[in-house]
Structures are given as C-alpha cells and as structure tokens.
Amino acid sequence: MNIFVCIKQVPATNKVQVDEKTGVLRRSGVAGKMNPYDLYALETALRLKERHGGTVTVGTMGPPQAQAVVREAYMMGADDGYVFSDRRLGGADVLATGYTLSQAIRSVGDFDLILCGRQTTDGDTAQVGPAIAEYLGIPHAAWVSRLTPSGDGVDAEQQLQDVIETVHMPFPCLVTVEQDICMPRLPSLKTARAIGDKPVHMLGLDAFPDTDEAHYGLAGSATQVERIFPPANEAEHEVWEDGDNAERLRRALAKWKFI
Amino acid sequence: MAKIAVLERKCTGCGLCRASCPFDAIEMTDGRPEMNAACRVCGICVKSCPQQALVKLETRSASVDKTQWKDILVFAEVSGGRLHPVGLELIGKARELTAPLGFKVRAALVGSGVGTHAEELRHYGVSEIAVYDDPALGYFRADAYAGCLEDYIRAVKPCVVLVGATSLGRSLAPRLATRFRTGLTADCTKLELRENTDLVQIRPAFGGNIMAQIVTTNTRPQFATVRYKVMNPPARGEEADGVILPRKLPKSVGESKASCVGVTPLPPKKSISDAEILVVGGRGLQKEGDLAMIHTLAALLGGDWAVSRPLVEKGWATNERQIGLSGRTVRPKLIITCGVSGAIQFASCMKDSERIVAINSDRNAPIFDVAHVAIVDDLYKVVPELIEKLKEGRT
Numbered sequence: 172m173n174i175f176v177c178i179k180q181v182p183a184t185n186k187v188q189v190d191e192k193t194g195v196l197r198r199s200g201v202a203g204k205m206n207p208y209d210l211y212a213l214e215t216a217l218r219l220k221e222r223h224g225g226t227v228t229v230g231t232m233g234p235p236q237a238q239a240v241v242r243e244a245y246m247m248g249a250d251d252g253y254v255f256s257d258r259r260l261g262g263a264d265v266l267a268t269g270y271t272l273s274q275a276i277r278s279v280g281d282f283d284l285i286l287c288g289r290q291t292t293d294g295d296t297a298q299v300g301p302a303i304a305e306y307l308g309i310p311h312a313a314w315v316s317r318l319t320p321s322g323d324g325v326d327a328e329q330q331l332q333d334v335i336e337t338v339h340m341p342f343p344c345l346v347t348v349e350q351d352i353c354m355p356r357l358p359s360l361k362t363a364r365a366i367g368d369k370p371v372h373m374l375g376l377d378a379f380p381d382t383d384e385a386h387y388g389l390a391g392s393a394t395q396v397e398r399i400f401p402p403a404n405e406a407e408h409e410v411w412e413d414g415d416n417a418e419r420l421r422r423a424l425a426k427w428k429f430i
Numbered sequence: 431m432a433k434i435a436v437l438e439r440k441c442t443g444c445g446l447c448r449a450s451c452p453f454d455a456i457e458m459t460d461g462r463p464e465m466n467a468a469c470r471v472c473g474i475c476v477k478s479c480p481q482q483a484l485v486k487l488e489t490r491s492a493s494v495d496k497t498q499w500k501d502i503l504v505f506a507e508v509s510g511g512r513l514h515p516v517g518l519e520l521i522g523k524a525r526e527l528t529a530p531l532g533f534k535v536r537a538a539l540v541g542s543g544v545g546t547h548a549e550e551l552r553h554y555g556v557s558e559i560a561v562y563d564d565p566a567l568g569y570f571r572a573d574a575y576a577g578c579l580e581d582y583i584r585a586v587k588p589c590v591v592l593v594g595a596t597s598l599g600r601s602l603a604p605r606l607a608t609r610f611r612t613g614l615t616a617d618c619t620k621l622e623l624r625e626n627t628d629l630v631q632i633r634p635a636f637g638g639n640i641m642a643q644i645v646t647t648n649t650r651p652q653f654a655t656v657r658y659k660v661m662n663p664p665a666r667g668e669e670a671d672g673v674i675l676p677r678k679l680p681k682s683v684g685e686s687k688a689s690c691v692g693v694t695p696l697p698p699k700k701s702i703s704d705a706e707i708l709v710v711g712g713r714g715l716q717k718e719g720d721l722a723m724i725h726t727l728a729a730l731l732g733g734d735w736a737v738s739r740p741l742v743e744k745g746w747a748t749n750e751r752q753i754g755l756s757g758r759t760v761r762p763k764l765i766i767t768c769g770v771s772g773a774i775q776f777a778s779c780m781k782d783s784e785r786i787v788a789i790n791s792d793r794n795a796p797i798f799d800v801a802h803v804a805i806v807d808d809l810y811k812v813v814p815e816l817i818e819k820l821k822e823g824r825t
C-alpha cells in the first residue's frame with residue numbers, strides 16, 4: 172500500500188494577540204511545528220505500512236522552512252518527503268490549497284491512500300482534505316476514528332452526529348483522521364541517526380501537470396480575508412450580589428439558549 | 431489578483447513589516463522585504479510601515495454575473511432519522527438575510543425516508559423544499575450527497591448555500607464547493623449579506639484568538655458552514671406554505687465508489703470532558719445527600735455533573751467526576767460551579783470553558799477571577815430556587 176500523508180507546518184503557539192488600537196497582530200517570533208493533528212495521520216500511515224507493507228510519503232505546501240516538518244516525519248519513519256514551495260503558491264485559500272496539493276500529489280506518483288489530519292491549528296478549516304479528494308475525483312471519508320484495509324481498499328469508520336458509519340472505499344481514496352485513531356510515536360534519535368541528512372525534495376509549480384499560475388495561490392483563491400480583528404468580549408464579567416439571583420440566572424440561561 | 435508591492439525608494443529596511451506579519455510571510459533579502467508563499471495579502475504589513483513603502487495592488491479578474499445568482503439554499507441535514515436543529519437555525523438566518531433583497535429561501539433534504547421532514551419544513555417560511563429520497567442515500571457518502579446538491583444548485587442558482595458545521599456538513603461542503611470552484615468559509619459565527627449579494631462571513635481564527643471577516647467576491651455560489659447554536663431558529667408557522675419538490679436521483683450518485691458496510695449508534699457520552707454543560711459541586715456542600723441537587727440541576731439543563739477534589743476524597747464521587755490537575759480538564763459551553771473556591775489546581779483545568787457561572791458566598795473566592803458571572807450568594811438558596819423554576823417551566 173503506497174500512502175501519501177499531507178502535513179503542514181503551523182505556528183508553535185496560537186496565542187496571537189491583536190493590538191486593540193491598530194488592529195494589527197502582535198506576534199513574538201514564534202517558531203513553527205508540525206500541525207499536531209497531522210501526527211495522527213502520519214502515525215496511521217506508519218502503522219499500516221508496518222503491518223501491510225508499502226511506502227509512506229509525506230508532503231507539505233509552504234515556505235522553504237517547512238522542510239523542518241518533513242525532517243520530523245523522517246524521524247518518525249516516513250520514507251520520502253516533499254515541500255511544495257513557490258512564490259506563486261502564496262495566498263492560497265482552501266480551494267487553491269486543495270488544488271495545489273492535488274496537482275502536487277499527481278506529480279509525485281501514484282498513491283493508494285491519501286491521509287490528512289482532521290484540521291490545522293492555523294487555517295482551522297478541516298476542509299483541505301475533502302477538497303483534494305474532489306479534485307482527484309476519488310471518494311473520501313472524514314472524521315475517521317478507525318481504518319482497516321479490506322479487499323481492494325479500506326473500511327473507514329466516520330464519526331457523525333449520532334452514529335458511526337463504516338464505509339468501504341476502493342483505492343485510491345482519501346481519509347482525514349480523528350485524534351483518537353492512535354497515539355503518535357515520538358521522533359526517534361535512532362531513526363534520526365540512520366537517516367542522516369536524507370534529502371527533502373523541493374518542488375515548485377513548474378513540476379506540476381498544470382503550470383498555469385492563475386490556478387494557484389491568491390489568483391486561484393475564491394475567498395478573501397477582508398479584515399482581522401480581536402473577538403468582542405461577549406462574556407460578561409458581572410458580579411451579582413443582592414436580589415433574586417435564581418430568577419436572574421434562569422433568565423440568563425434562557426438568553427444564552429441553554430433552556 | 432492582488433499583491434503587495436515594495437516601493438524601493440521609500441523602504442528603509444527597518445523590518446517592522448516582517449514583525450507585523452501574522453503569517454510569517456515576509457523575508458528580508460538584501461535589506462528589503464519580500465513576500466513568500468505564505469502571503470495572504472491581508473494588508474497588515476501595509477499598515478505597519480512607518481514609511482508607507484508598502485502598497486496593496488489590486489487587479490480585478492473577470493467576475494461572474496452576480497445578478498444570475500439569487501436566493502439562499504439551506505441544506506437541511508437529517509442525522510439518525512432526525513432533522514438536525516441547525517437546519518432550522520440556518521433557515522431563520524437565511525430569511526433575515528434575504529428579506530431586504532426580496533430573495534427566496536430554499537431548502538434541500540437528502541436521505542432515505544425524509545418525506546416527513548419535508549412536510550415539517552413547510553412551516554418555516556421556506557419557498558421550496560427539494561427532496562432527494564432514495565435508499566441509496568440512507569447513509570452518508572460525501573460524493574453522493576454532493577451530487578444531489580450539485581443537481582439542485584445547477585437548477586436554481588442560489589447566490590448563497592448554507593450548511594450546518596456538523597461533522598457531516600463539514601465533510602460535504604468542501605467537496606461541493608470545490609465542485610463549483612468557489613469559496614467556502616468554515617464554521618462561521620456571523621453572516622451579513624451586502625446589496626451586491628456578497629456574503630460577509632465572520633469566523634474565529636487561530637483557535638478563537640482573533641476573528642476574520644471573509645468574502646467570496648468573484649465566484650458563485652458562496653458556501654458557508656455555520657456553527658450550531660449561534661443563529662436563531664424561526665417560530666413554526668401554522669400555515670404550511672412551502673412547496674415540496676421531489677427530485678430524481680442524479681446519475682452521479684450511482685457512480686460513487688464508496689459503500690456502507692456498517693452502522694453503529696454512538697454510545698452516550700460518558701466523560702465529563704465531553705459534556706457541553708456541567709454543574710459542579712464543591713466543599714460548600716455540607717453533606718453527601720446535598721449532591722442530589724447538583725444532579726438534579728445538571729439533569730434539568732441536559733448536562734452532566736462533576737466535583738472538586740475534596741468530594742472525591744470524602745468518597746462522595748469517583749475520580750472520573752473530578753475536575754482539576756489530578757482529575758480531568760473540561761471545556762464545556764456552560765459550567766456552573768456551586769461552593770467551589772477555585773484553587774489553581776481546579777481553576778486551571780476549567781478556565782477555558784465558554785461560560786462560567788460561579789456561586790459562592792465568599793465575595794473574595796478566587797473562582798470569581800475566572801467566572802463570567804460571579805454570584806455572591808448562598809448556594810443553598812440559589813440552587814433549589816433555580817431547580818423549582820426550571821421544573822415549573824417544564825410543565
């Protein structure tokens with residue numbers, strides 16, 4: 172089974188602050204790390220490989236420094252890794268990111284299974300995975316808490332509101348995994364020594380089947396961020412002392428739609 | 431397509447723009463800023479530059495004819511045989527948004543045996559309810575469901591499509607939006623519709639630390655998934671005036687390669703960490719029997735109950751019920767603490783709850799530092815009275 176895992180480098184903290192006056196974000200040179208949810212996708216891939224054979228390839232779209240997360244994936248046991256980096260890929264929303272990754276995956280090889288994390292901690296949309304599947308014209312299952320190879324494909328347990336529905340999908344297919352699917356291993360020093368300075372492949376737009384830059388990055392995006400602002404502090408910091416506090420609480424519960 | 435340009439003459443290479451960039455997209459090369467692949471052209475760097483050396487360049491690409499796209503379509507999700515309430519909330523919002531423009535609200539139902547839900551939807555001010563009812567849709571497959579909605583969207587050209595931000599909705603919507611090569615904004619908490627039919631979508635970003643306002647200016651339809659319990663459902667009308675429109679199963683449904691091999695109802699949620707509403711008892715409770723009112727209040731609110739550590743030490747509850755460093759971390763939508771002082775070992779593991787109501791007779795109790803509503807009162811008064819009122823409200 173040949174597996175491709177989509178990973179992303181995200182800021183190491185999401186504690187960004189917004190300057191109330193200027194509306195500008197204050198960030199204190201935070202370092203990057205692998206999107207924590209992608210560790211579960213990678214671990215799932217590594218376990219499938221250990222049990223059923225095959226290869227695990229990881230790939231990320233991002234700036235050149237995103238090599239760091241590919242190296243981390245090597246230390247966990249990934250066989251091969253790519254960074255898709257090009258100035259013309261900048262400013263991508265879900266539509267353009269999904270397209271870029273679908274093109275990138277096509278240019279890297281033929282895969283049976285593509286795995287994604289449930290969401291990123293910066294983009295936070297949980298949409299990139301299904302978008303890639305649509306572009307590739309393959310079935311997908313999201314929020315998957317268990318994945319077992321079966322026949323010509325996999326059985327995936329997708330967690331919906333009140334039920335878990337297990338769907339069978341033939342290869343090739345795409346799955347986004349939940350956190351409870353497995354416990355990710357730690358990067359191992361032994362593996363790190365064994366791989367030495369194994370290269371990370373860098374690919375730009377010119378390596379893709381579609382080289383029309385209008386389909387990528389900001390040009391290929393449909394959404395535009397107009398404004399970023401601090402959340403209004405909707406929660407009241409109120410002190411209630413005298414009076415009918417039970418009635419007041421009942422009314423507040425109704426206002427907040429708990430009753 | 432827009433981009434940020436650097437005016438070489440004005441730039442002093444001070445690097446303030448680099449520090450201001452939320453996306454780490456600016457690199458300094460030869461003392462000049464350069465935008466890398468992470469740039470979203472948000473314009474924050476433009477504001478940060480004291481020399482006004484950065485400018486945002488807009489170049490308009492051809493836009494769709496927006497007048498061809500009218501009305502709002504709401505996907506009414508059916509889950510476990512029930513109409514998910516988020517669908518009604520979206521209908522309520524859609525009615526509000528469409529009123530000034532004279533647009534209609536449409537709904538689409540997809541599933542097996544969903545006819546009764548269509549009847550029910552007629553009472554909520556929806557002009558047309560498209561129904562895809564077929565045994566092949568009895569379980570969820572994103573590609574098959576997307577095929578149905580695609581069919582109706584092509585037929586009626588709505589300018590906006592709203593989908594509940596449920597697990598099902600958030601698997602379906604990206605597939606569908608991608609099929610139309612258009613924008614989708616995830617998990618919105620606020621929506622407005624401009625006169626030019628652009629949908630203003632507001633959503634929390636970076637784990638809720640900041641809010642982002644997002645628009646889809648050049649493509650239609652505009653897709654948004656919307657959080658459950660942030661919009662108001664409309665009142666049910668006596669009149670049933672919506673028109674039910676049964677639709678044929680599109681061919682693409684048969685082409686889906688996925689098939690269902692099993693359905694397991696989810697076991698009821700057990701861990702206090704999963705609860706959306708928690709009522710917590712602390713040492714302010716004088717005897718074990720008094721925990722009963724904590725149970726009762728939790729049950730009346732449809733939530734679960736928990737305790738602070740001393741109650742576990744007394745053997746009144748098991749460790750699974752304990753919030754805190756040596757217990758569990760919780761982050762419900764609502765937490766009501768009763769007679770809990772709010773020691774750091776407790777408070778640090780519940781302070782991220784969405785709404786914290788604390789009842790404590792000591793006005794200096796540290797729990798009030800993290801509470802949104804601080805009720806300085808006797809829990810033996812407030813809790814039983816509240817229980818009475820909630821019971822009355824039921825009957």
Ligand SMILES: Cc1cc2nc3c(=O)[nH]c(=O)nc-3n(C[C@H](O)[C@H](O)[C@H](O)COP(=O)(O)OP(=O)(O)OC[C@H]3O[C@@H](n4cnc5c(N)ncnc54)[C@H](O)[C@@H]3O)c2cc1C
Nearest residue numbers: 712713714738739754755756757769770771790791792809
């Ligand atoms: C290493 C370590 C780990 C710990 N881990 C945990 C942990 O995981 N979880 C945990 O909970 N604690 C933990 N603790 C203990 C913690 O420090 C506190 O002792 C404990 O949380 C206090 O519980 P309490 O608020 O219920 O009781 P108290 O501190 O005794 O507070 C009772 C409160 O009730 C109020 N009150 C009394 N009567 C009434 C009334 N009639 N109406 C309204 N209010 C009333 C009082 O004003 C008081 O504020 C830990 C301690 C240590 C050292």
Ligand SMILES: Nc1ncnc2c1ncn2[C@@H]1O[C@H](COP(=O)(O)O)[C@@H](O)[C@H]1O
Nearest residue numbers: 177232287288290291294296297298299
């Ligand atoms: N730039 C990217 N490069 C590689 N994979 C990505 C990228 N962005 C998102 N993904 C994948 O898509 C998943 C969902 O991301 P998101 O839609 O941003 O929440 C992530 O967990 C990754 O597996």
